[in-house]
Amino acid sequence: MSTTKYLRRRATASQRLEPFPCGHRDPWICSCSDTKPAPDADVVAAAARHLVSAIGMPGTGYDIGAVRSLWRRGGGDAHLAELINRCGGINV
Ligand SMILES: [Zn+2]
Secondary structure, eight states: OOHHHHHHHHHHHHTTSOOOTTSOOOTTTOOOTTTSOOOOHHHHHHHHHHHHHHHSSOOSOEEHHHHHHHHHTOHHHHHHHHHHHHTTOEEO
């Protein structure tokens, strides 16, 4: 899929989401960090595991607090958090 097609599909899909208080619907393009709910560790783990299985990398843009929560769980979750960090996946 081309980048343009991907972005159009994402924009269309974001119209189905409930808007944040700032009015944005897509958390990816919203820079109003105060209005976005922090993703929890379960969401980070599910997204990262999906991407690792699909493309071999955990992806980027993860909330540091959520990744820290994932790491504190220990075991496989801690390894996943370390992989996210090593791949530069934490949003600073
Ligand atoms: Zn916003």
